[in-house]
Amino acid sequence: MQGLTRRFGAVAAVDDVWLDVADGEFLVLLGPSGCGKSTLLRMIAGLLEPSGGRVLLDEEDITHVPPQRRDLAMVFQGYALYPHLSVARNIGFPLRARGRPKVEIRAEVAKVAEMLGLTGLLDRKPRELSGGQRQRVALGRALVREPGAFLMDEPLSNLDATLRATTRAEIVALHRSLAATVVYVTHDQVEAMTMATRIVLLNEGRVEQAGSPAEVYDAPASVFVARFLGSPPMNLVDTVLNGDGVARGDDLELPLGLGEGVPERPVTLGFRPEHLTIVPNERAGLRGVVIAVENLGGEEIAHCEVGAARICVRGPRPLGLVAGERVGLSARPEHLHLFDPDSGRRLAWRPAAVTTNA
Ligand SMILES: Nc1ncnc2c1ncn2[C@@H]1O[C@H](COP(=O)(O)OP(=O)(O)OP(=O)(O)O)[C@@H](O)[C@H]1O
Ligand SMILES: [Mg+2]
Structure with missing residues (x-):
């Protein structure tokens, strides 16, 4: 064609x-x-x-x-x-x-x-x-x-x-x-x-x-693609990527392993529900409150509020989470995705820099 x-x-x-x-x-x-x-x-x-x-x-x-x-x-x-x-x-x-x-x-x-x-x-x-x-x-x-x-x-x-x-x-x-x-x-x-x-x-x-x-x-x-694939789809949160290579937002602080000298810019940060792990609060990159837990049989999905954002966590049942309690979450840098908040396009990021993926 x-x-x-x-x-x-x-x-x-x-x-x-x-x-x-x-x-x-x-x-x-x-x-x-x-x-x-x-x-x-x-x-x-x-x-x-x-x-x-x-x-x-x-x-x-x-x-x-x-x-x-x-x-x-x-x-x-x-x-x-x-x-x-x-x-x-x-x-x-x-x-x-x-x-x-x-x-x-x-x-x-x-x-x-x-x-x-x-x-x-x-x-x-x-x-x-x-x-x-x-x-x-x-x-x-x-x-x-x-x-x-x-x-x-x-x-x-x-x-x-x-x-x-x-x-x-x-x-x-x-x-x-x-x-x-x-x-x-x-x-x-x-x-x-x-x-x-x-x-x-x-x-x-x-x-x-x-x-x-x-x-x-x-x-x-x-x-668009990130939202279309996955069940539930990828979590997307508006954050700022700071010069120290850490993405920061409300109750969110996730190092991208980029080192220093990154140009500061707003980014939409994406991470899939199955790539989040539940961790003690002091080691958490995300801190939130559990809103609801869904039982899928073999797996569970927890809906959480992190700042103003809704975040889904998916894992083997039982996740051990209860609605109403506080939760700490973390994600590994290789599971983080960056998008341009204006165009919605993926940003290619390597340890050295963050560039627009043409
Ligand atoms: N014969 C037609 N006359 C006017 N508009 C049409 C005609 N056929 C399709 N469209 C419009 O073109 C667009 C694409 O339609 P199309 O049927 O290709 O969508 P689709 O992706 O197959 O959707 P679905 O999943 O609902 O089948 C729609 O906005 C539809 O309203
Ligand atoms: Mg059709």
Whole structure:
């Protein structure tokens, strides 16, 4: 994709996106509702005309090639099943459209149905299925085609938690075994982290960051990314980075291990809930009060007030904290992130200096 743009009236739903999708990649387009994920995917599929930019496939410009000639299989956000056709005929539709022999179609449909747990439902009509079953039929219809690439728009959004986890694992296994190229849209960070070989985070039609799941989680390029990933997300506190290399705020004093001679400046300091440890008050970089403790089963999340900021701590249960009591917390320098408070962009910091990461 080169400078791909789509406007609806004055609004750019997708705004100057440059992306290369490598062969065999599992690329996840991630972002909040309305950020342009479906619009971008529909332009890749050829279902929506771009306002600007180009789509290339193996260096060939396919921007104006009709969808049926792109060798791409799409699974839509809705189900888009043929209501008057049985499950078997819905799944087999792409093969019939290509004039493949009946015996072959039946065998292919049976194979895919088996994989997706639809074998007993092949004679039903879409209206006789649950939402999750319909979604699997839509997935099955894409799978029988063995296309050059799969485009999937929130294909698991209507499944219950158990079915979502198993189908997620199935899609990942399928991607491995077929060595297929997949472009997958979701707003679910867990799907993105577990399925992607690369995540592209979109914000208001623009690429906020692209990288492996570990890269975007461990080194978020902006406050937006830091807030979007993690459960609960990264704690962010407005502080001042002083000349002695220590970040200071209300009830907060965290050395960054920078040494002396750092230019003094305001910074947004970020640290993840799982990177905080509970320590005696005299050794604490953060001093606060516990507001509430949530029990997640294996883990607990404590919500604390440090100065005017809300801070979350996450760790194995029990954390040993009680609502209302005072708490001391600390974080190691390598787990601290710095952002520019104005632009929200990540600041690269090394022991010598703090610079803007262009
Ligand atoms: N046909 C259209 N006409 C006008 N505006 C549109 C149209 N399609 C999308 N938009 C707008 O473009 C923006 C991006 O929409 P898009 O459907 O790509 O978002 P999305 O990231 O897929 O969101 P969701 O997660 O809710 O599906 C939104 O602000 C939306 O209102
Ligand atoms: Mg969408």
